[in-house]
Amino acid sequence: MHDFKYKRNCLYCEDVRVLDLARRFGTPLYVYSYKTLTDHFLKLKTAFEEIRPLICYSVKANSNLAILKALVDKGAGLDVVSGGELFRAKKAGCPAKKIVYASVGKTDYEIETAIKMGILFFNVESLPELTNINRIAKRINRTVNIAIRINPDVEPKTHKFITTGKLTNKFGIDFKTAEDILSKSKDFSNISIKGLHIHIGSQITESAPFIAAVTKIVNFIEKIKGKGINLEYLNIGGGLGIIYDKETPQTAKEFAGKILPTLKKTGLKIIMEPGRFIVGNAGILVARVLYIKSTPIKKFIIVDGGMNDLIRPSLYGAYHTILPLLASKTKPQAMGKYDVVGPICESGDFFAKDRVLPPVKEGDFLAIMSTGAYGFSMSSNYNSRPRAAEVLVSRNKIFTIRKREGYNNLIYNELTSFNPAFCGMRG
Numbered sequence: 001m002h003d004f005k006y007k008r009n010c011l012y013c014e015d016v017r018v019l020d021l022a023r024r025f026g027t028p029l030y031v032y033s034y035k036t037l038t039d040h041f042l043k044l045k046t047a048f049e050e051i052r053p054l055i056c057y058s059v060k061a062n063s064n065l066a067i068l069k070a071l072v073d074k075g076a077g078l079d080v081v082s083g084g085e086l087f088r089a090k091k092a093g094c095p096a097k098k099i100v101y102a103s104v105g106k107t108d109y110e111i112e113t114a115i116k117m118g119i120l121f122f123n124v125e126s127l128p129e130l131t132n133i134n135r136i137a138k139r140i141n142r143t144v145n146i147a148i149r150i151n152p153d154v155e156p157k158t159h160k161f162i163t164t165g166k167l168t169n170k171f172g173i174d175f176k177t178a179e180d181i182l183s184k185s186k187d188f189s190n191i192s193i194k195g196l197h198i199h200i201g202s203q204i205t206e207s208a209p210f211i212a213a214v215t216k217i218v219n220f221i222e223k224i225k226g227k228g229i230n231l232e233y234l235n236i237g238g239g240l241g242i243i244y245d246k247e248t249p250q251t252a253k254e255f256a257g258k259i260l261p262t263l264k265k266t267g268l269k270i271i272m273e274p275g276r277f278i279v280g281n282a283g284i285l286v287a288r289v290l291y292i293k294s295t296p297i298k299k300f301i302i303v304d305g306g307m308n309d310l311i312r313p314s315l316y317g318a319y320h321t322i323l324p325l326l327a328s329k330t331k332p333q334a335m336g337k338y339d340v341v342g343p344i345c346e347s348g349d350f351f352a353k354d355r356v357l358p359p360v361k362e363g364d365f366l367a368i369m370s371t372g373a374y375g376f377s378m379s380s381n382y383n384s385r386p387r388a389a390e391v392l393v394s395r396n397k398i399f400t401i402r403k404r405e406g407y408n409n410l411i412y413n414e415l416t417s418f419n420p421a422f423c424g425m426r427g
């Protein structure tokens with residue numbers, strides 16, 4: 001499942017002792033396994049071999065250039081949602097014809113840049129957006145390929161913040177409106193509607209929601225075929241869940257087994273946009289224990305990483321396994337119950353609540369597992385904390401893929417020309 005394992009009581013990433021990385025690079029530190037990353041991509045590719053889908057890795061999950069490069073090198077395309085991600089995709093050497101672009105709020109600048117770059121298509125999320133893309137394409141004299149993102153109104157049974165395919169969510173276009181758009185496609189002179197797209201949510205551990213959404217969309221494709229509308233692509237989005245705790249998500253093979261027959265029926269080229277499935281278990285966050293604090297009713301392990309480094313527990317109440325870098329045999333009665341917290345000035349700054357852990361002491365290191373997806377990519381400088389370094393390990397090789405930020409990074413874009421004296425009366 002992943003390549004972070006104990007050998008002789010030390011946690012390793014592939015052939016490298018994580019403790020050595022923590023000492024060499026300092027903490028908080030993100031550590032990624034190249035093998036886990038690429039294995040997960042290949043698992044999906046192999047499972048769907050029969051239909052040779054274009055697998056567009058979802059950049060938002062982890063947008064480090066080295067991660068993107070590693071996947072592009074294996075044949076992945078990229079799913080982007082902003083001009084910044086498009087910029088990264090280009091820097092990582094992804095061919096434009098393997099880039100798809102979603103987002104409910106694409107700006108004119110982002111749209112024009114992507115058109116000029118020649119991306120495969122936009123996943124369009126509303127009629128006003130479609131009208132705008134057409135207007136921009138016309139102005140620069142281009143014809144643009146798009147897919148309509150359908151909101152199939154399916155319950156994905158995941159956290160409500162990462163549910164995207166219900167009609168109460170801001171994403172996608174309902175079937176009726178989509179049908180209207182398709183039958184009036186000639187009104188959009190500079191647009192060619194090439195396909196349909198769905199993405200119903202993230203960390204979905206059951207197959208039923210996927211099947212329900214794909215079945216709805218396949219029926220829709222049949223219906224519009226009857227009206228003489230033929231498409232080329234079906235993009236089934238991302239969302240495949242992974243194991244954080246006791247989840248039992250479907251494997252790539254099981255997923256393929258269930259969904260392939262329906263996909264094959266369409267005869268369309270299939271695109272998928274996995275993020276978490278590929279990178280989630282390929283990364284850990286390492287933090288150092290600063291203090292153990294006991295109050296009359298609680299014990300806190302205070303570490304040097306915080307919600308600015310990893311916001312998932314604070315934002316979604318997400319569970320991440322926490323392991324010491326040095327394991328010791330601990331009798332059950334020696335185990336303690338701790339809140340593992342960061343240094344940030346908010347009570348929401350925690351990695352775990354009431355977690356049963358072996359005894360730890362100041363200076364020990366802890367690994368927060370399965371943080372490869374939506375870890376660093378959602379990190380911030382809150383509390384003026386420089387962002388963590390990132391290293392990628394392949395067998396016994398170590399690559400720094402992002403240097404630790406310094407204090408100068410914090411103020412890089414700030415201007416000190418402001419002088420309160422020029423702003424009216426003082427005192």
Ligand code: LLP
Pocket residue numbers: 058060061079102162199201202203237238239240273274275276277312316373374378
């Ligand atoms: N495609 C689209 C259009 C998306 O919006 C997303 C994720 C994906 C693909 C990739 O989904 P995945 O395969 O990674 O589930 N920050 C949250 C997850 C937000 C997901 C946003 N969209 C978290 O930490 O759980």
